[in-house]
Amino acid sequence: xxxxxxxxxxxxxxxxxxxxxxxxxxxxxxxxxxxxxxxxxxxxxxxxxxxxxxxxxxxxxxxxxxxxxxxxxxxxxxxxxxxxxxxxxxxxxxxxxxxxxxxxxxxxxxxxxxxxxxxxxxxxxxxxxxxxxxxxxxxxxxxxxxxxxxxxxxxxxxxx
Numbered sequence: 001x002x003x004x005x006x007x008x009x010x011x012x013x014x015x016x017x018x019x020x021x022x023x024x025x026x027x028x029x030x031x032x033x034x035x036x037x038x039x040x041x042x043x044x045x046x047x048x049x050x051x052x053x054x055x056x057x058x059x060x061x062x063x064x065x066x067x068x069x070x071x072x073x074x075x076x077x078x079x080x081x082x083x084x085x086x087x088x089x090x091x092x093x094x095x096x097x098x099x100x101x102x103x104x105x106x107x108x109x110x111x112x113x114x115x116x117x118x119x120x121x122x123x124x125x126x127x128x129x130x131x132x133x134x135x136x137x138x139x140x141x142x143x144x145x146x147x148x149x150x151x152x153x154x155x156x157x158x159x160x
Contacts, residue, residue, distance in 0.1 A: 018042045027040070032066065076097070081102065
């Protein structure tokens with residue numbers, strides 16, 4: 001059986017891919033029955049889509065691959081704590097678990113600002129495992145934004 005770190009390293013690879021095309025480096029993978037069934041990375045700038053977060057892309061892909069919207073039996077690995085939109089999508093998809101790396105003090109919705117996964121008012125709850133390879137995830141984000149500040153730019157697709 002693979003460990004949380006094994007799959008989080010794959011999510012980190014997706015995040016690095018996002019950084020390489022000028023996107024904020026956040027990556028996600030969806031695992032079902034011990035196998036990666038979907039991957040995603042931020043594409044908000046490239047797609048000009050505010051919903052193109054890594055988790056949203058990976059969850060959509062997983063539903064398509066598995067042929068079902070209910071992602072019961074699936075775990076989502078993501079390098080940054082999901083925002084309210086993404087945490088809500090994980091709820092709607094009925095995932096079993098979300099494993100994330102770095103906390104998000106500005107938008108974290110799995111324990112930092114909100115706790116969507118455990119909210120008893122909702123009809124589904126899912127397990128959360130926080131802090132897996134958190135330092136690696138946070139460092140990737142810090143380095144990306146430091147480079148942007150150095151260039152005096154906002155995130156966006158890299159030229160040619």
